[in-house]
Amino acid sequence: MARRVAVIGSGQTYHTGxxxxxxxxxxxxxxxxRALTAAQLTIDDIDGIVIGNMDHFEGINYVDSWSVPGTGGTMKPVIKLTTGGTTGTTLAIAGYHMVASGLFSKLLVIGWEKNTESDTTAAITTAFDPIWDRLVFAGAIGGLAVEAQAYLARHNHKKEDAARVVVRDRKNGANNPFAHVQKETTIKQVMASPLIADPLHWLDMCPRTDGACAVxxxxxxxxEKICDKPAWVLGTSVRHNASFTTDVSLDGLKSMESAAKELFSKTGITDPLKQLDVIEMYLPYSYAGLSWIESLGLCKPGEGPKLLWDGVTDMDGELPINPSGGPICGNPIGATALIRVAEATLQIQNRAEARQVKDAKVAxxxxFGGCFWTDLLLFGAQKP
Known part of the structure; x- marks a missing residue:
């Protein structure tokens, strides 16, 4: 019988450019x-380590072996996983299953990236098939710009709607001492920033960040013996649907839509807007904060902007999204999705300090990554 599993501690670096x-x-x-300190453990208490990053970014092979002086993994099982932008959640989901299976009792999961030692766009471009995908995709920004254009055409929304996502996340990030960007912005400033790939402006995009996270x-x-407030894993879901970007549907994030249906079905969530208390969402750019909340089932297609402007997803709203500021305030890619896990579990443990959502019980x-892939993890204060 599978064991029930919880996050008992997390730690992250101060993320910077x-x-x-x-x-x-x-x-x-x-x-x-920092993770060991939060869990009141030492590295000797850890049974195994799972680590990952975008390994072709820094050009380091065998990261599992190379990282041992930093992880403390000497004479311990160390496993490397990488799935592009979803690396962090892949690490977390794999870690959860390894502990649930009984393979490990206490497992250290690590995501990291030193983006200053890589060319992100070049690395992403060359990761794709040179015949079928590379000229179409042209790095992260090009693919996201196409998705944004499709969303605007489908619903006739305005660029200002997406800018409102940036304003929200930057305001939240100003309360997060670990965030790369800790400065608020305005709709006017987002719109006045340079246009980099229509309709995306400079401030619509996440920064390139150095950072690491451990859970x-x-x-x-x-x-239950060593943690007063475990953040229990209630369920997970994975959708890595497409192998080529040309196979991706631009009518909403289909991988998130199907992943959410599976996860919510397994965990008894029938109305996510009402039943979730907080979401830490991988939003690498502003338009994702509109389209993807629709795919998640928080509202009907085309109604994302209304939720934003009504303040539903603000810190004092019905369902706060990205109290940490999210990737728009810092994106060390191999760590980014794991940071979402760390921040979500901090909310459950009531340890998020200035970015804490009141009475957060379900997070x-x-x-997000690859060919518009989606991973989801649901955490709760109550043991499942």
């Missing part, structure tokens, strides 16, 4: 040390 003061291993150590998963026999974390 450049960590020239440390190498990648040293940066990883910062996150690991500790434990089985029920350990979690959703999402991951």
């Amino acid at each position: 450049g960590r020239s003061d440390v190498n990648g291993q040293e940066m990883i150590t910062e996150a690991v040390t 500790i998963f434990a089985d029920e026999y350990v979690a 959703l974390a999402t991951g």
Whole structure:
């Protein structure tokens, strides 16, 4: 019988546009040390390690072996996983299943990225098939711009609607000491920023960030003994549907739509807007904050902007999204989705400090990447 699993601690670095003061291993150590401290454990208590990043970004092979001086993984099982932008949630979901299966009792999960040591757009472009995909995709920005154009054409919304997402997340990020960007902005400033790929302006996009995150998963026999507020895993769902970007539907994020239906069906969520208390969402750019909340089932297609303007997703709204500021305030890609997990579980544990949502009992974390893939994890204060 599968064991029930909880997150008992997490830690992350202070994310910035450049960590020239440390190498990648040293940066990883910062996150690991903070996670162990939060869980009141030492590295000797850890049974195994799962780690990942966008390994072709920094050009480091065998990250599982290379990272050992930073992870503390000497003489421990170390497993590397990477799935593009979804790496962080892939790590978390894999970690959950490894603990639930009984393979490990206390598992350290680590995501990291040193984007200053890579060319993100070039790396993403060359990851795609040179005949069928590369000229179409042309890096992350081009693909997202196409999705944004399709959304605007489908619903006749305005660029200002997307800018409202940036305003919300930047306001939240100003309360997050770990965020790369901690400065509020206005609709006017977003609209006045340089146009980089129509309809995307400079401030519509996430920054390139250096950072690491570590999360500790434990089985029920350990979690309840050593943690006063475990964040229990209620369910997970994964949809890596398409292998080529030319196979991706631009009529909403279909992978999120199907993943959400599965997850909510398994966990008894019939009205996510009412039953979820907080969402940490992987939004690499502003238009995702409109289209993807529709795909998640928070509202009907085309009604995303209304939720935004009505303040429903603000910190004091019915369902706060990205109290941490989300990827728009910092995107160390290999760590980004794991940061969503860390931040969601901090909400459940009531440890999110200035970014804490009142009475958060059920929290959703999402991951996005690859050919518009989606990973979801649902956490709760009550043991399932």
